[in-house]
Amino acid sequence: MQVYNWIKFIPDILYPRRCLLCGAPGSQGRELCTGCAKDLPLNHHPCAICALPLPANAPLGTICGGCSRQKPVFERCYAALLYDDTTGMLISRLKFNRRLNHAGLLAGLLGEYLEQHQAPLPELILPVPLHSRRLRERGYNQALEIGRHLGRHFGLPLSSDRCSRIKSTPAQTGLERKQRQKNLRQAFRLNDSVRGTHIALLDDVVTTGSTVTELAKLLKRSGASRVDVWAVARTPEDRD
Ligand SMILES: [Zn+2]
Ligand SMILES: [Zn+2]
Secondary structure, three states: OHHHHHHHHHHHHHOOOEOOOOOOEOOOOOOOOHHHHHHOOEOOOEOOOOOOEOOOOOOOOOOOHHHHHOOOOOOEEEEEEEOOHHHHHHHHHHHHOOOOOHHHHHHHHHHHHHHHOOOOOOOEEEEOOOEHHHHHHHOOOHHHHHHHHHHHHHOOOEOOOOEEEOOOOOOOOOOOHHHHHHHHOOOEEEOOOOOOOEEEEEEEEEOOOHHHHHHHHHHHHOOOOEEEEEEEEEOOOOOO
8 A cells, every 4th residue: 555655646746736727836736726726716605505606795504595485305505616617617628528637626626615514424425427328428427527536535435326317308508497307307217225325416517406406306205314415516596
């Protein structure tokens, strides 16, 4: 093990980490420099349930209008960043340009946020699955890539096959909430028991929450004791 650690350590000396946004030397062992880290739009004022960004003057623990009207199926969503041009670029490089090294940085940012917000640790991390056709086209599931780092960091198991996406849904962008929900109906299937398990569903971006809601419904119906949602970013406007 000692040797392995050294092998891991040497590249860090020879090739110091560089900021993925500007190329300057990274800080705190991350691929992000101090300046770019400071500019990242952290989700400082989230709804205490669904993580919807609220105005800066909203007191801690405020719940948004949507959650006050109807509590979501999941217990709580933690989303580290607001979705803007910068976070959108980092995520889409990981998702569409095969820049898998971005998963480590995004997972690190989410992990820090979870620690700062004292998120209760689940027993299992479940990355939102891709349909097999999408997975074949892309070659990897970006949520699973982020999950690998988080699982290692927190010492938690990660499941990529407990659940499958059996319905290939068209791109959900720009669709009304009702249409999104309709498209997602029966989109997932459980392959193994989740009874009595506290699960964190993991996704790169949460927009209206339709996908994680549909999955959380299935998990809760199947006996999961608690379902949280972990996301790298949350879109500022809920279109629900
Ligand atoms: Zn930078
Ligand atoms: Zn809310």
